[in-house]
Amino acid sequence: MLLTLDRSSRVPVREQIRLEIAQRIRSGLLKPGQRLPSVRVLAETLHISLVTAHQVYKALDREGLTLTRQGKGSFVRETAVLSAEAAAADPYDWQLSVPDSLPRASFWSQSAVRLPPHILDLATAAIHCSLLPLELIQASFRQVLEHSPQSLGCYSSFAGDEQFRQVLTAYLQQQGITVQPHQLLVTNGTQQGIDLFARTFLGPGEIIAVETPCFSGAIDAFRLARATLQQVSVDRDGIRVDLLEDLAATTKVKAVYTVPTGQNPTGAVMSLGRRQDLLQFARTNNILILEDEPHREIELGRKDLPPPLKALDTTGHVVYLKGFSKFLFPGLRLGLLAADGSIFNRLLAAKSITDLGSPLWLQTALIPFFSNPLLPKYLDQLNSVLASRRQLTIRLLDRLLDRRIIRPRHFAGIHLWLSLPGNVNTDYLIPEAHHRGIHFLPGSIFYAGEPATNHLRICWTNLADADLPRALKILCALLNEALEPA
Amino acid sequence: MLLTLDRSSRVPVREQIRLEIAQRIRSGLLKPGQRLPSVRVLAETLHISLVTAHQVYKALDREGLTLTRQGKGSFVRETAVLSAEAAAADPYDWQLSVPDSLPRASFWSQSAVRLPPHILDLATAAIHCSLLPLELIQASFRQVLEHSPQSLGCYSSFAGDEQFRQVLTAYLQQQGITVQPHQLLVTNGTQQGIDLFARTFLGPGEIIAVETPCFSGAIDAFRLARATLQQVSVDRDGIRVDLLEDLAATTKVKAVYTVPTGQNPTGAVMSLGRRQDLLQFARTNNILILEDEPHREIELGRKDLPPPLKALDTTGHVVYLKGFSKFLFPGLRLGLLAADGSIFNRLLAAKSITDLGSPLWLQTALIPFFSNPLLPKYLDQLNSVLASRRQLTIRLLDRLLDRRIIRPRHFAGIHLWLSLPGNVNTDYLIPEAHHRGIHFLPGSIFYAGEPATNHLRICWTNLADADLPRALKILCALLNEALEPA
Numbered sequence: 001m002l003l004t005l006d007r008s009s010r011v012p013v014r015e016q017i018r019l020e021i022a023q024r025i026r027s028g029l030l031k032p033g034q035r036l037p038s039v040r041v042l043a044e045t046l047h048i049s050l051v052t053a054h055q056v057y058k059a060l061d062r063e064g065l066t067l068t069r070q071g072k073g074s075f076v077r078e079t080a081v082l083s084a085e086a087a088a089a090d091p092y093d094w095q096l097s098v099p100d101s102l103p104r105a106s107f108w109s110q111s112a113v114r115l116p117p118h119i120l121d122l123a124t125a126a127i128h129c130s131l132l133p134l135e136l137i138q139a140s141f142r143q144v145l146e147h148s149p150q151s152l153g154c155y156s157s158f159a160g161d162e163q164f165r166q167v168l169t170a171y172l173q174q175q176g177i178t179v180q181p182h183q184l185l186v187t188n189g190t191q192q193g194i195d196l197f198a199r200t201f202l203g204p205g206e207i208i209a210v211e212t213p214c215f216s217g218a219i220d221a222f223r224l225a226r227a228t229l230q231q232v233s234v235d236r237d238g239i240r241v242d243l244l245e246d247l248a249a250t251t252k253v254k255a256v257y258t259v260p261t262g263q264n265p266t267g268a269v270m271s272l273g274r275r276q277d278l279l280q281f282a283r284t285n286n287i288l289i290l291e292d293e294p295h296r297e298i299e300l301g302r303k304d305l306p307p308p309l310k311a312l313d314t315t316g317h318v319v320y321l322k323g324f325s326k327f328l329f330p331g332l333r334l335g336l337l338a339a340d341g342s343i344f345n346r347l348l349a350a351k352s353i354t355d356l357g358s359p360l361w362l363q364t365a366l367i368p369f370f371s372n373p374l375l376p377k378y379l380d381q382l383n384s385v386l387a388s389r390r391q392l393t394i395r396l397l398d399r400l401l402d403r404r405i406i407r408p409r410h411f412a413g414i415h416l417w418l419s420l421p422g423n424v425n426t427d428y429l430i431p432e433a434h435h436r437g438i439h440f441l442p443g444s445i446f447y448a449g450e451p452a453t454n455h456l457r458i459c460w461t462n463l464a465d466a467d468l469p470r471a472l473k474i475l476c477a478l479l480n481e482a483l484e485p486a
Numbered sequence: 487m488l489l490t491l492d493r494s495s496r497v498p499v500r501e502q503i504r505l506e507i508a509q510r511i512r513s514g515l516l517k518p519g520q521r522l523p524s525v526r527v528l529a530e531t532l533h534i535s536l537v538t539a540h541q542v543y544k545a546l547d548r549e550g551l552t553l554t555r556q557g558k559g560s561f562v563r564e565t566a567v568l569s570a571e572a573a574a575a576d577p578y579d580w581q582l583s584v585p586d587s588l589p590r591a592s593f594w595s596q597s598a599v600r601l602p603p604h605i606l607d608l609a610t611a612a613i614h615c616s617l618l619p620l621e622l623i624q625a626s627f628r629q630v631l632e633h634s635p636q637s638l639g640c641y642s643s644f645a646g647d648e649q650f651r652q653v654l655t656a657y658l659q660q661q662g663i664t665v666q667p668h669q670l671l672v673t674n675g676t677q678q679g680i681d682l683f684a685r686t687f688l689g690p691g692e693i694i695a696v697e698t699p700c701f702s703g704a705i706d707a708f709r710l711a712r713a714t715l716q717q718v719s720v721d722r723d724g725i726r727v728d729l730l731e732d733l734a735a736t737t738k739v740k741a742v743y744t745v746p747t748g749q750n751p752t753g754a755v756m757s758l759g760r761r762q763d764l765l766q767f768a769r770t771n772n773i774l775i776l777e778d779e780p781h782r783e784i785e786l787g788r789k790d791l792p793p794p795l796k797a798l799d800t801t802g803h804v805v806y807l808k809g810f811s812k813f814l815f816p817g818l819r820l821g822l823l824a825a826d827g828s829i830f831n832r833l834l835a836a837k838s839i840t841d842l843g844s845p846l847w848l849q850t851a852l853i854p855f856f857s858n859p860l861l862p863k864y865l866d867q868l869n870s871v872l873a874s875r876r877q878l879t880i881r882l883l884d885r886l887l888d889r890r891i892i893r894p895r896h897f898a899g900i901h902l903w904l905s906l907p908g909n910v911n912t913d914y915l916i917p918e919a920h921h922r923g924i925h926f927l928p929g930s931i932f933y934a935g936e937p938a939t940n941h942l943r944i945c946w947t948n949l950a951d952a953d954l955p956r957a958l959k960i961l962c963a964l965l966n967e968a969l970e971p972a
Contacts, residue, residue, distance in 0.1 A: 129639025153615025
């Protein structure tokens with residue numbers, strides 16, 4: 001186990017260790033039945049006292065995550081403990097002694113759940129495939145397959161196909177973002193953009209401020225880089241810049257990660273004034289902003305969305321990420337990153353080390369799609385269908401959900417954040433949810449530190465038309481029952 | 487700048503710092519004209535004396551990499567130094583003060599060279615597109631586009647499409663590798679497989695043994711993970727296990743990286759006996775082997791190639807990587823990783839954090855290709871064409887190249903490693919090569935430590951039929967002229 005401790009943090013070291021181990025158990029990186037380091041080894045490795053190490057396991061035992069047996073050691077709890085015999089027969093047994101550098105993988109552990117087909121999936125943030133532009137894409141693919149199949153035969157340039165980046169430049173221009181093709185990097189979806197940023201600019205202990213709650217895939221990537229995450233509150237205007245300023249006054253903040261438009265998971269939209277404040281803060285302190293914008297295309301008829309931070313950026317402080325999965329096709333795994341100057345060059349070097357560039361064929365196959373005059377019309381249609389789904393969702397929740405369960409009044413994006421009274425732990429509702437035929441994301445995975453456990457995230461765009469009301473009804477009943485009698 | 491020093495190394499700290507900075511300059515991460523940290527800052531950051539810091543810059547100045555000006559500081563050398571005025575007008579100037587975690591990017595710096603179209607490319611290790619199975623792929627893509635377009639609409643599972651992995655399982659079985667689909671992970675080419683391994687199992691200072699010389703993309707990935715690389719010699723049977731044993735006796739070696747079949751760049755083939763020794767060494771010491779096998783399909787009529795290490799592995803010590811770029815299409819950027827048990831699970835978690843999985847559409851589009859009964863016939867044809875090209879290449883080199891320039895007698899793969907007398911530096915031949923209309927890879931990028939500069943790598947499969955002899959003639963003349971008169 002490779003734990004990174006921050007001895008200057010206000011969080012006590014014992015608590016940091018407990019949290020790290022708890023997260024590795026919850027995220028599936030430590031498997032049920034696995035033996036944890038002994039108290040002595042833990043103390044020696046982390047330079048803590050035996051008493052502290054002992055207290056860590058005691059706390060984990062109390063949480064029900066581990067089981068410490070006198071003279072045997074501490075184990076990750078499981079219902080059926082492997083017999084010693086079975087363990088001895090496993091030829092891969094030696095592998096457990098190989099340490100790794102993975103601090104947590106919460107997104108993976110929650111999203112890789114293999115759901116039986118009858119389960120209605122409110123967890124995955126995607127658009128139901130019947131709403132996606134299949135015919136436009138088929139036409140685009142066919143055209144390239146007939147007329148430019150040579151793009152199969154070449155490696156892409158590391159940054160991406162030149163012509164594809166030209167088309168994307170024009171596309172971004174429509175959203176107010178003025179960049180040149182040489183400032184664009186084609187990525188394997190937004191997640192890779194986040195990860196490239198993390199491994200390029202976040203070394204061990206370097207500080208990134210994140211919104212709380214925050215997209216768990218981003219937390220996982222920042223943690224894998226061994227950065228220190230500082231949680232900053234979000235109000236109805238977006239991330240609180242006053243708190244960022246307090247933070248920067250006492251510590252060296254290197255970057256801020258934000259999803260300003262349809263924050264994930266809360267759906268909040270950062271106001272224009274707050275965007276300007278955030279940029280000013282970045283300029284004053286030479287801090288990088290990582291702007292993740294998956295939802296710009298899904299405006300649901302709100303034509304008054306403030307511009308992206310990148311559109312307001314004149315000094316190269318913003319690294320901008322756009323995924324195509326929410327309005328195009330998740331099966332393509334393509335996204336783009338826009339940045340400037342030496343910040344861009346270094347991200348490009350990291351991309352080259354990571355995978356030598358994204359698939360050239362998919363890039364050329366999308367050029368006709370992004371140049372198609374029917375694209376705006378498709379986006380309008382998509383938004384009008386989604387807007388009525390959104391209304392349906394809100395109406396149903398207003399009608400069926402106990403008033404003690406709170407949802408934001410104003411939100412963008414394709415998901416919805418529900419908050420239950422503090423004594424309800426949504427992690428524990430998952431098995432019953434599966435039993436009744438639905439799946440959602442427990443809120444606990446969206447925290448960089450000690451998780452709040454009384455929230456959950458649902459996505460209302462991923463189900464077939466007929467399934468959505470059914471799933472929401474099951475959900476409301478389940479949540480209402482979890483409350484104490486009124 | 488983030489330099490990782492190993493104070494227990496036999497290489498003096500001053501030398502480590504000089505090498506790190508030199509590599510960053512050579513690999514383009516430090517740009518011409520860029521100001522380096524002052525002697526004082528370098529000393530403070532790295533906990534070295536002022537004298538040592540001063541000596542580092544003096545040595546770099548002597549190498550011609552930097553220029554130190556009294557009272558002004560040290561700068562990366564360039565022909566035209568930016569005027570102070572021009573620098574002040576650059577709104578991105580602040581970016582140079584943002585440190586990053588990239589130690590080097592040699593592969594990028596050499597491979598991202600934008601060649602004018604008339605230059606004959608002997609550098610890129612690829613097969614000329616006229617030899618690749620365009621019609622098989624077009625048929626495969628068309629079939630999926632008509633009959634299963636729904637694969638566009640979904641995220642892939644993180645490990646890859648289930649049916650695709652079944653097809654790959656059968657394909658691997660033909661090469662003697664018995665795995666189950668749940669032991670396969672679809673990657674964005676081999677480079678991502680190397681990178682996933684590095685970030686999962688190689689933490690700062692952890693030791694990986696590499697062949698010397700070694701594929702520079704792998705070195706870059708290991709360095710990005712801040713691992714310590716130990717170079718191990720290769721003889722005609724492959725990596726020297728006796729030296730590995732010596733190394734393991736004194737240091738904690740965690741992994742070995744090898745390209746056993748058609749080593750990159752030397753083309754060496756590890757003998758069966760050596761493969762068994764290496765596996766035994768791994769088992770005895772619980773060391774992971776990262777086996778990179780891009781050339782298995784390109785056997786050029788040699789039906790006696792020893793089996794992959796993975797085929798001999800019964801205890802899960804081998805993580806196996808196969809790229810599809812050398813016999814299928816580089817524009818697809820797909821590869822596979824095979825591993826077992828908890829080693830596999832942790833690599834899967836890293837994949838999920840990196841990019842949430844590879845493009846589902848490309849995976850489903852390749853299922854018909856890998857199931858096509860014509861695939862073996864295509865591979866036979868490809869190999870017979872390449873075998874005659876190889877002969878042509880060898881004949882030409884034997885006829886035209888000065889006898890003091892050495893090439894290996896026995897090699898596999900699609901590249902060739904040429905060794906000049908020690909006083910010739912192939913880095914310096916690149917401008918003249920471009921001037922005469924060819925490009926190759928200087929040998930210096932293939933070293934994890936102090937580079938040998940008298941080698942070069944050429945690839946003889948990437949040019950059109952008519953261009954290959956022309957390129958080789960230019961190359962031979964250039965190299966012969968670089969020698970001292972006989």
